[in-house]
Amino acid sequence: MLTGAVLSGGKGSRMGGEKGLVVLGGLPLISYSVRTMEIVADEVVVAVAPGMTREYSDALGSRIVIVEDAHTAAGPLDGLITALAAAKGDYVVVSPCDTPFLRTDVCQAIALFAKGRDGAVPRIGGYIEPLHCAFRRRHCLAAFQEALEEGVHKLSEAYKTLDLVYIEEEDMRALDPRLESFWNINTAEDLERAEQKLRDHLF
Template identity: 25%
Template sequence: MALPCTGVILAGGLNKRFDGQNKAFIRIGGKRIVDRLLEVYLGLFEQIVLVTNDPAAYMDVDALIVTDHYSVRSSLNGLHAGLFAAAHEHAFFVACDTPFIKVALIQRLLDTVTPKADIVIPSTSAGYEPMFAVYKKTCLPAMVWQLERDLLKIQGLFRKLRVKTVDEAALRREDPELVSFFNVNSPADLVRAEAIHKQNG
């Protein structure tokens, strides 16, 4: 059953390490990453939003396409645009270059949402995973405050808002190898992604 939550895909990166090739359209196992994400989202969310500054490239994607509100390029800008467009009080975010997101792990985060939490975020030995997290509409004023001052680090939000974490042990119960956090940033990552795809069938 779809949950009363919006699912957001952030597709605003510059893709410098792929010579400008759009990472959302990279194929792994013959399927575009954006289509892999949509397959997961369609079973979870009542509304799907995709944030991009190239809307024309996504005309075949069944989602609400929105663009950044601020001219500066940053992940925080994308978070703001997606959360602003969300029809629900909460929105789950993921980047467009993460091909192996697990339904069970997203569900774990959604089950952790409480009225007092503004952000629900995975916490591992490597740190927080702000691009695989649930944000509440109450985050918007803090996002605007930072964006208007060119304070673009997402971590700045964590000092202003109520953050609830999901620890690594709980995360690994749903995704033992934490492949949900693996993103394709370079050609070498693409090679590894194909190997993960073959290993997982």
């Protein structure tokens, strides 16, 4: 069984509100990543900030499992722990909430690269994409919990103890030539560009 996890625990301070609920093309931003995960995985888990369950449930519907982060100060690592703890799959493929052009074949490939190892993370432009990843749930959950207890908050640091496959950029470009799966919406300008892309059907 494969679980899809979407992390939405961060505030979109440059977006004027809860980032995952910002409207793009008439839909909450997070709904695009969730829709991709619904195609790829057997179940979808969304990790959100404390107190945000109702808002996300209203936006996404009852079919999606919504879980709240326990320690907001821990950042994305806490969201990852929260999602892995709630997941039922042996492996969990992960994405952030703000990648509206995330491709199903990219997620499927990341999950396949992870098989037989602790996980897989793409490396784009020489740097890892720490929130586009897949992990062997049970082992990695324990490793991330231990890292958090030791005061580690950076994902790249938490990943160092794991047996990961680092997926090269050329492998990702073979599926997504413009690497649009990794394009995050961080500003109002990014949101407008995404709106234009949707209007022009350039995806």
